[in-house]
Structures are given as C-alpha cells and as structure tokens.
Amino acid sequence: xxxxxxxxxxxxxxxxxxxxxxxxxxxxxxxxxxxxxxxxxxxxxxxxxxxxxxxxxxxxxxxxxxxxxxxxxxxxxxxxxxxxxxxxxxxxxxxxxxxxxxxxxxxxxxxxxxxxxxxxxxxxxxxxxxxxxxxxxxxxxxxxxxxxxxxxxxxxxxxxxxxxxxxxxxxxxxxxxxxxxxxxxxxxxxxxxxxxxxxxxxxxxxxxxxxxxxxxxxxxxxxxxxxxxxxxxxxxxxxxxxxxxxxxxxxxxxxxxxxxxxxxxxxxxxxxxxxxxxxxxxxxxxxxxxxxxxxxxxxxxxxxxxxxxxxxxxxxxxxxxx
Amino acid sequence: xxxxxxxxxxxxxxxxxxxxxxxxxxxxxxxxxxxxxxxxxxxxxxxxxxxxxxxxxxxxxxxxxxxxxxxxxxxxxxxxxxxxxxxxxxxxxxxxxxxxxxxxxxxxxxxxxxxxxxxxxxxxxxxxxxxxxxxxxxxxxxxxxxxxxxxxxxxxxxxxxxxxxxxxxxxxxxxxxxxxxxxxxxxxxxxxxxxxxxxxxxxxxxxxxxxxxxxxxxxxxxxxxxxxxxxxxxxxxxxxxxx
Numbered sequence: 001x002x003x004x005x006x007x008x009x010x011x012x013x014x015x016x017x018x019x020x021x022x023x024x025x026x027x028x029x030x031x032x033x034x035x036x037x038x039x040x041x042x043x044x045x046x047x048x049x050x051x052x053x054x055x056x057x058x059x060x061x062x063x064x065x066x067x068x069x070x071x072x073x074x075x076x077x078x079x080x081x082x083x084x085x086x087x088x089x090x091x092x093x094x095x096x097x098x099x100x101x102x103x104x105x106x107x108x109x110x111x112x113x114x115x116x117x118x119x120x121x122x123x124x125x126x127x128x129x130x131x132x133x134x135x136x137x138x139x140x141x142x143x144x145x146x147x148x149x150x151x152x153x154x155x156x157x158x159x160x161x162x163x164x165x166x167x168x169x170x171x172x173x174x175x176x177x178x179x180x181x182x183x184x185x186x187x188x189x190x191x192x193x194x195x196x197x198x199x200x201x202x203x204x205x206x207x208x209x210x211x212x213x214x215x216x217x218x219x220x221x222x223x224x225x226x227x228x229x230x231x232x233x234x235x236x237x238x239x240x241x242x243x244x245x246x247x248x249x250x251x252x253x254x255x256x257x258x259x260x261x262x263x264x265x266x267x268x269x270x271x272x273x274x275x276x277x278x279x280x281x282x283x284x285x286x287x288x289x290x291x292x293x294x295x296x297x298x299x300x301x302x303x304x305x306x307x308x309x310x311x312x313x314x315x316x317x318x319x320x321x322x
Numbered sequence: 323x324x325x326x327x328x329x330x331x332x333x334x335x336x337x338x339x340x341x342x343x344x345x346x347x348x349x350x351x352x353x354x355x356x357x358x359x360x361x362x363x364x365x366x367x368x369x370x371x372x373x374x375x376x377x378x379x380x381x382x383x384x385x386x387x388x389x390x391x392x393x394x395x396x397x398x399x400x401x402x403x404x405x406x407x408x409x410x411x412x413x414x415x416x417x418x419x420x421x422x423x424x425x426x427x428x429x430x431x432x433x434x435x436x437x438x439x440x441x442x443x444x445x446x447x448x449x450x451x452x453x454x455x456x457x458x459x460x461x462x463x464x465x466x467x468x469x470x471x472x473x474x475x476x477x478x479x480x481x482x483x484x485x486x487x488x489x490x491x492x493x494x495x496x497x498x499x500x501x502x503x504x505x506x507x508x509x510x511x512x513x514x515x516x517x518x519x520x521x522x523x524x525x526x527x528x529x530x531x532x533x534x535x536x537x538x539x540x541x542x543x544x545x546x547x548x549x550x551x552x553x554x555x556x557x558x559x560x561x562x563x564x565x
Contacts, residue, residue, distance in 0.1 A: 052473055078475035092470035096488040096562070106474040109484065157474075 001065055001161060001193040002028040002051060008059035009046050009217075020046040021057060022217035026195075028210070030160075033187055033194045035204040037239075038214035044197040047214070048163055051195060052084045053077060065160055082110055085154030089166035091146040093138040099125070099149050100134040106156045124152040128182065144175035151182065155190070162186075164196035168203060176200075180207050201239050205286050211236060225287045230257045230316045241293040244280040248320070250299050251279065252307065255316035256292035264310060265296075272309070274300030349535045356523060357539055363437040364519035364547065367512065368505045371444035375452040375501055380494075382408065382449065383456025384482055394478045411450030416508045419447050420515060440517030444508050452501045459493030460486055492562045499555030503548050510544065520544055 009021040020043040028034040036044045049055040051062055053069050062069045069080050093102050100121050107117045125131045128148040138146055147167060154162055164183070168176040184207045186192055198204065204211045204225065212222030213235050221228060221235055228236040243253060265276050281294035298306065307317050382404065388394040389401035414422065420443040427434050427442040463486050471485045487494070513521025520540045528537030 054469060054473055078477065081473060081475035084473075086470065086473040088466055088470055090464075090466050092464065092466040094467060094485060094489060095464075096491060105471075105484075106476075109471075109474060109476045109480050153474075163473075 001030040001032075002026060002034075002195055003063040004047075004051065004060060006060035007047065007050055007057045007062070009043075009050065009055060009057045019043075019217045021050065021060075024060075024214075024217070024219055026051075026212070026219075026222075028193055028195050030193050031187065031191050032209045033184065033196070033207050035208035035211045036195070036197045036214050037199065037201060037204050037211060038197075039199060042214040043217040044214050045165065046217075048165055048195065048197045051161075051163055052081050052086060082106065082157045083159050083161070085157075085159040085162040087147070087150050087154050087162065087164045087167045089169050091138070091143075091150045091170075093146060093149055093153075095138055098135050098137055099130065099141070102138065102149055103152045103156055106153060110157060120156065121152075124155055127155070127186070128152045142175075143171050144178060147171065147175075147179050148182065151179075151186070155186070160191075160193060162192050162194045164194060166198055167196065169198065169200070176203075177206075183207060204236070205240055205284060209287055213239075226257060226289065226291070229286065229291055229293075230255060232316070232318050237293065240284060240286065240291075241282050243282075243293060243295040248297065250297050250303075251320040252296055252298050253318040253320075254294045254296060254310060255318075256283075256294075257289075257314065257316065259290040259292075260313075260315075262313070264313070264315070268298075268306045268309070272300065272302040272306040274298050274303055274306050346535050346538060350539070353536060353539055356527070357520075357536075357543060360518070360520040360523040360540065361543055361547070364506065364509050364521070364544075367437045367440050367444055367509045367517065367519055368502060370441045371448055371505050371509075372498070372502055374441070374445035375448040375505070376498070378445070379449045379452030379501075380456055382453035383460065384486075386453065386457040387460040387486075388478075388482070394481065408450040408453055411446065412454065414447075416443070416447050417511050417514070419443055420512060435516040435518075437518040440509065440512040440519070444505055444512060447508055448501050448505050451504060452497060455497030455500060456490075456494060459490040459497055462493055463489045492559045495555055495558045495562060499552055499559075502551045502555070506544060506548055506551070510540075 004024065004026040007021045007024040007026070009019075011018045011020055022043070024043075024047055026047065036047060038044045046055055050057045051064065051069075053062070053072070057070065060070070064080070064084060067080060069077065072080055094105065097105065103124050104117045104121045107120060112120070121134070122131070125134055128151055130145060130148050130152065133141065133145060133149075138149065141149065150167070162183075167183070168179050171179060180203065183194060183196075187194055196203065196208070208225055210223060211225050211228065213220045221231075223231075225236065228234045229240065231237070237255065265278075268274055268276055275298070277297040279295040279297055281292065283290055283292040285291075300306070307319070310317050386401060386404055386408070389397040389404065391398060411419075423443050423446055424434050427439050430442055431439045433439050467489060468481060468485060471481045476485070509517065509519050510521025510524065513519050513523070514525050516522070520543055524537055524540040527533045528540065
C-alpha cells in the first residue's frame with residue numbers, strides 16, 4: 001500500500017548538513033500497522049512527512065496505493081493527500097472551530113455539501129465515541145478526546161492510509177492505551193493501512209504488525225514484529241525484552257515466539273541431564289501473541305543436544321558469543 | 323490685572339474649581355453644535371481610514387507572513403521589499419507624513435482641506451501599522467494546524483481564509499482596536515492642518531483663541547470615543563477567544 005524506495009533528504013543548517021533520510025526503503029502492506037521507532041532526530045518524522053509529501057525528499061520515490069506521489073504537484077498532489085489521513089502529536093485542531101467543525105474541515109475544503117458533511121461528521125463522531133461533544137470547542141476537551149477528534153478528522157475523507165505522527169506521545173498511559181485500541185479497531189473495521197512513528201517501544205509491542213528501527217536516517221532493521229523477535233541479534237527483541245547482561249560463556253537466550261504448553265525446562269533436565277539456571281526473562285503480548293524470552297545458564301555434557309531439541313520445537317536459541 | 327475683592331474671597335474658599343465647572347457646563351449648549359459637527363467629522367475620518375487600513379493592511383500583513391521562509395509562498399526578496407515599505411511608513415511621524423503626501427491627497431480628493439482629504443494621510447499612516455499587527459497575530463497561529471491543513475489537501479488561499487485568519491481572529495480584532503485608537507489620535511493631528519474634526523476644534527478654538535472650554539470639551543469627547551472603541555473591541559475579543 002505504501003512503497004517508498006531510496007528516500008534521501010538532507011537539511012542544510014548553518015555549518016553542517018543533516019542527513020535526515022539516508023536511503024530508506026519502506027514497504028507497508030495493505031491492512032497492516034507499521035511502526036517506525038527511533039530516538040528524536042533519527043529521521044522518522046521526516047520519513048512520515050515524505051509519504052504525503054509534506055516534506056519533498058531530495059531523492060527516491062513514494063507510491064501510495066499504486067500512485068506515484070513524488071511526481072505530483074499542485075491540485076493532483078492535494079487530491080492525493082486527501083486520500084491519506086494524518087494524526088498529529090499535538091492534535092493540530094482549529095481552536096476557533098467546534099469539534100464538528102474540525103471533523104468536517106477536510107470535507108469542507110474538498111467541496112462536500114453541507115448536508116452530506118453533517119451526516120458524515122455524525123458517523124465519524126460515533127465511530128470515535130464523541131457524539132456528545134459535537135458542539136464543544138477543543139479547549140474544552142481532554143487530550144485523549146482531542147486526539148479522537150484528530151482521528152475522526154483524519155478519517156473524514158475515507159482514506160485507505162492513515163499516518164500517525166507520535167499520536168500518543170502527548171498522552172498519559174491510560175489514554176495512550178485507549179487511543180491505540182481505537183487505532184487497531186479502526187484498522188480491523190475499516191481495513192486501514194496505518195504507518196505510525198513513535199519513540200515508545202510499547203506502541204510497537206501493542207499494535208504493530210511490522211516495525212522498523214530507525215537511526216541516523218537509516219533503518220537498522222525492519223520486518224514483521226514476530227519475525228524480528230525470532231531473528232538472532234534483533235535490536236527490537238533486545239529493546240522489548242531487556243535481559244540481564246551478566247551471562248557467562250554458558251549463557252543461552254531462548255525466545256518463545258508463541259506460547260507453548262510443553263514444559264521445556266523440566267524436560268531438558270530429565271531428558272538431557274543438564275542443569276538449567278534461569279537468569280532472567282519476561283513474557284509480553286506482542287502483535288496479539290504471547291512472546292517470551294529467557295536468559296538461562298545451561299551446563300551439562302549433553303548441552304548441545306538439549307539446544308538442538310529446543311530449536312527443533314520452534315524455539316529460538318542464541319548462545320553467548322555467537 | 324484688576325482683581326475684584328469678591329473673586330479673591332471665592333478663590334480663598336476653594337470655589338475656583340466649582341466656578342470653572344459651572345462656567346464650563348453653562349458654555350456647553352453654545353459649544354455643542356460645533357462639537358457635534360467635530361465629533362461627526364472625527365468619526366467619519368476614522369471609520370473610512372479604518373476601512374482602508376483593513377482593505378490594504380490585512381493583505382499586506384498576510385503577504386508579510388506568507389512570503390517569509392517557511393511560509394505559504396516563500397519569497398525572501400518580495401518580503402524584504404514589503405517589509406522595507408512598511409518600515410518607512412511606520413518610521414515617519416504622522417504630522418510629517420501628512421505634509422509629505424499633500425500632493426497625493428490633492429490628486430486623489432481634489433483638495434487638501436476637510437475630513438475627506440484627511441482620510442488619505444490617515445489611511446497611509448495606519449496601513450503599515452495595522453499590517454505589522456496582522457503579521458504578529460498570524461505568526462502566533464500554531465504551525466502544526468497549518469501543516470495539518472496542508473496534509474488534508476487544502477489550497478493555500480483556503481488555508482489563509484479558513485485556518486490562519488480565523489485562528490488569529492482575537493489578535494486581529496485587538497490589532498484593529500489599536501489601529502482605531504491610533505487613528506483617533508492621528509485624526510486630531512490631522513485637524514492641525516485643516517483636516518477638521520475634534521482636533522481642529524481644539525487647535526482653532528481652544529489653542530488659537532484661548533478658549534479652554536473647547537479644549538476640555540474636545541478632550542472629554544475624544545476620551546469617550548476611545549473608551550467606546552476599546553470596550554467594543556475587548557468584548558469582541560472575549561467572545562472570539564476559545565482557549
């Protein structure tokens with residue numbers, strides 16, 4: 001649904017150049033929630049703005065739903081932008097308009113009649129659960145409510161793609177949770193494709209199907225979240241499951257890409273006569289699945305056989321120093 | 323000066339101020355026809371000059387913001403020229419500007435005397451003033467909101483009309499009130515070179531003919547007009563403010 005190839009963008013500051021995008025390839029499947037995570041200054045905001053050409057990349061191409069946006073200008077670019085919704089960190093609502101006026105704004109500027117606008121605004125406010133606030137002004141709303149208005153507005157012109165610029169970063173944890181739940185529900189109900197940027201690993205963990213870790217204008221790794229977690233040496237896995245770094249040469253990190261009924265650890269000791277000492281670990285809900293990571297110290301003559309046994313059962317084994 | 327003993331007695335009793343006030347009130351009916359005419363002339367000049375200030379100053383202010391780097395239509399050279407023109411207009415003392423544009427006034431109105439002629443220098447003086455205030459208010463508009471409008475595929479002119487101006491409205495109204503108050507003060511100066519209005523009365527009757535009653539009366543009327551303008555403006559700003 002979103003295909004960006006070879007994106008480059010350089011900002012010239014007074015004394016130095018900043019490579020905000022340094023050859024980024026981004027592929028987001030239809031109906032997928034794709035999260036780009038990184039520190040501030042990593043270039044993720046520039047990447048997001050390149051998708052709807054709020055920032056024009058110096059090099060590379062952007063296709064959204066089969067249409068090349070990078071070659072568009074003027075009226076055709078504006079028309080293409082109307083097919084892409086965007087949600088902003090600080091909501092970006094018009095303080096002089098009511099909630100209904102804000103949600104109806106994109107329809108108004110694309111020339112939809114007042115009667116159809118009113119009907120559509122009603123539907124959208126229903127969708128985000130704010131029907132009773134139609135006549136309130138943004139200043140009278142909480143942060144979470146403002147973001148719901150922002151989401152309703154982004155969906156007004158029935159886009160297939162939603163861009164989310166740190167949509168939950170200005171919100172408290174409970175509100176963040178409710179906004180993320182809303183985004184996932186909208187994806188499920190409307191078949192939206194969502195590209196979001198965030199600096200919170202938690203967002204990736206909670207709603208993303210795919211993710212990329214961005215640093216210095218480049219993707220360090222990207223792919224399906226569950227695949228990444230199962231990839232040896234994955235930065236994402238390490239960020240999601242911080243494990244103690246006190247392992248000796250016998251330390252093994254075992255990843256459970258899903259939940260298992262088999263009692264592997266006790267089986268290892270029984271079958272292979274190894275000693276297993278658990279150093280640390282955790283279980284997280286990732287992309288709707290329970291995923292676990294264990295750091296264990298494993299000793300015994302048949303250690304090698306034990307590790308092979310785990311791999312054969314679908315667990316991912318990473319040995320220290322390998 | 324011949325001093326009447328009775329007057330000295332009254333003064334000693336602190337009756338001077340009282341007498342002055344009663345004298346002033348007694349003179350009011352005689353002064354009223356010319357004061358009313360002066361008030362009408364002042365309001366007439368100020369209103370038309372306000373109309374022209376908005377007509378030219380508002381687009382000028384919008385252009386100052388739009389042509390800036392990061393604006394809707396970045397054009398540093400255009401902005402530099404516009405800004406220089408505005409600065410020239412702002413740096414001339416009004417009384418000098420008025421004399422400087424006399425030939426333009428004659429060309430546009432046919433005369434340099436009377437309230438209609440005064441509208442020309444008043445407008446020229448107030449346009450750059452209002453333009454700067456418009457510029458300042460528009461800069462206060464959240465850039466994120468403007469970016470969001472771009473993301474929604476909004477045309478630039480629509481962004482000005484439906485995003486920037488409505489969002490800046492309380493500031494714009496406050497700026498307009500400031501402009502009106504400044505125009506009232508300018509209009510009194512315009513009176514000095516035959517513009518008519520309350521300033522003209524104060525100079526001709528009050529200053530040149532030593533009639534203090536006219537001076538006080540014009541001061542009171544000018545204060546009333548400024549207060550009314552300010553109060554109406556404040557009320558509008560309060561009603562428009564949503565945050």
